[in-house]
Amino acid sequence: xxxxxxxxxxxxxxxxxxxxxxxxxxxxxxxxxxxxxxxxxxxxxxxxxxxxxxxxxxxxxxxxxxxxxxxxxxxxxxxxxxxxxxxxxxxxxxxxxxxxxxxxxxxxxxxxxxxxxxxxxxxxxxxxxxxxxxxxxxxxxxxxxxxxxxxxxxxxxxxxx
Amino acid sequence: xxxxxxxxxxxxxxxxxxxxxxxxxxxxxxxxxxxxxxxxxxxxxxxxxxxxxxxxxxxxxxxxxxxxxxxxxxxxxxxxxxxxxxxxxxxxxxxxxxxxxxxxxxxxxxxxxxxxxxxxxxxxxxxxxxxxxxxxxxxxxxxxxxxxxxxxxxxxxxxxxxxxxxxxxxxxxxxxxxxxxxxxxxxxxxxxxxxxxxxxxxxxxxxxxxxxxxxxxxxxxxxxxxxxxxxxxxxxxxxxxxxxxxxxxxxxxxxxxxxxxxxxxx
Numbered sequence: 319x320x321x322x323x324x325x326x327x328x329x330x331x332x333x334x335x336x337x338x339x340x341x342x343x344x345x346x347x348x349x350x351x352x353x354x355x356x357x358x359x360x361x362x363x364x365x366x367x368x369x370x371x372x373x374x375x376x377x378x379x380x381x382x383x384x385x386x387x388x389x390x391x392x393x394x395x396x397x398x399x400x401x402x403x404x405x406x407x408x409x410x411x412x413x414x415x416x417x418x419x420x421x422x423x424x425x426x427x428x429x430x431x432x433x434x435x436x437x438x439x440x441x442x443x444x445x446x447x448x449x450x451x452x453x454x455x456x457x458x459x460x461x462x463x464x465x466x467x468x469x470x471x472x473x474x475x476x477x478x479x
Numbered sequence: 480x481x482x483x484x485x486x487x488x489x490x491x492x493x494x495x496x497x498x499x500x501x502x503x504x505x506x507x508x509x510x511x512x513x514x515x516x517x518x519x520x521x522x523x524x525x526x527x528x529x530x531x532x533x534x535x536x537x538x539x540x541x542x543x544x545x546x547x548x549x550x551x552x553x554x555x556x557x558x559x560x561x562x563x564x565x566x567x568x569x570x571x572x573x574x575x576x577x578x579x580x581x582x583x584x585x586x587x588x589x590x591x592x593x594x595x596x597x598x599x600x601x602x603x604x605x606x607x608x609x610x611x612x613x614x615x616x617x618x619x620x621x622x623x624x625x626x627x628x629x630x631x632x633x634x635x636x637x638x639x640x641x642x643x644x645x646x647x648x649x650x651x652x653x654x655x656x657x658x659x660x661x662x663x664x665x666x667x668x669x670x671x672x673x674x675x676x677x678x679x680x681x682x683x684x685x686x687x688x689x690x691x692x693x694x695x696x697x698x699x700x701x702x703x704x705x706x707x708x709x710x711x712x713x714x715x716x717x718x719x720x721x722x723x724x725x726x727x728x729x730x731x732x733x734x735x736x737x738x739x740x741x742x743x744x745x
Binding site: 337449 | 481483484487515531580581585659661
């Protein structure tokens with residue numbers, strides 16, 4: 319057992335967990351942040367994507383101990399109160415989700431993509447960059463539309479800040 | 480996953496001392512191979528020693544005759560590096576093809592070569608570019624480092640600190656990725672040194688892991704062009720055969736990927 323201290327969605331968190339605990343299990347089972355999903359559990363599907371220090375990672379393939387001292391952001395941490403993050407709003411407006419299982423990971427990956435590319439995103443780039451996120455409803459068309467829509471909105475909101 | 484004890488040393492020496500103390504220690508860098516095999520219970524290290532936060536193991540530096548990529552540098556950082564893009568753009572391109580973005584944010588060059596997966600990308604680059612693996616004990620030429628499937632020249636407890644790549648005249652990489660895993664069904668790295676020596680390495684093809692391809696090296700030394708390989712026949716002997724591709728299919732892929740790599744190298 320180890321005491322893990324980290325920041326999750328802006329709040330300092332401390333938890334006593336076994337050293338073998340994966341970050342996704344710390345989030346879901348200890349901190350009750352069940353928005354982050356476990357899909358394949360083999361670092362392929364991307365349902366478990368969260369941000370560690372601003373970078374998208376697959377939390378099913380990170381030990382909780384590796385994240386100690388880091389800033390972790392999950393799907394629960396991106397809205398401002400009741401105001402959805404522009405990526406969430408774009409997914410809703412563009413019907414970017416069907417069953418919703420992959421959506422938290424899609425959104426966390428998509429925010430990372432927009433941060434890395436800024437306004438230089440096109441459809442081909444989005445499709446290539448989403449290679450690590452699998453949607454079994456096969457709803458990629460609207461997911462890509464959502465990401466491109468959000469990229470425009472995020473640019474506008476950044477410019478306004 | 481079986482229980483283990485996680486350690487986060489702050490120096491290379493401290494990491495080596497921790498490794499020696501554990502009954503069955505393993506080093507961890509990005510963890511994108513070790514953690515999956517621990518989850519499958521194929522590995523059950525008593526102690527996991529995290530190298531990723533050791534400052535001396537992260538970064539990319541130009542040298543008098545090339546570049547050094549330190550061992551815990553992520554694939555993402557290599558793919559984005561202005562230093563790598565300027566010195567050996569094919570190497571930055573190779574790093575950009577590994578896994579997917581989230582994997583590239585964690586996976587490291589040291590972890591990839593220490594694992595020596597027969598379908599990993601980096602071993603092909605190291606072998607073709609005649610790179611040198613630097614450890615906390617010695618320097619090992621790439622040709623002596625890779626010893627077959629998941630096997631390297633590393634001693635127990637030895638730590639890779641970085642990889643030194645000499646400058647190259649021309650270099651290119653082409654990969655036929657497995658559509659789900661993004662591992663190389665076959666990938667070929669071609670390189671020509673400033674002195675005119677040609678080295679070609681294929682990954683994902685041989686049953687013994689990364690290999691050089693002498694027939695392609697000879698043809699490219701005589702004529703550095705994709706068409707120079709039109710008449711080259713690659714033997715399927717010793718190549719992998721599995722549900723993804725038979726050995727003769729992979730033999731053909733070696734040639735085709737080499738041609739694409741040469742075309743990319745210019």
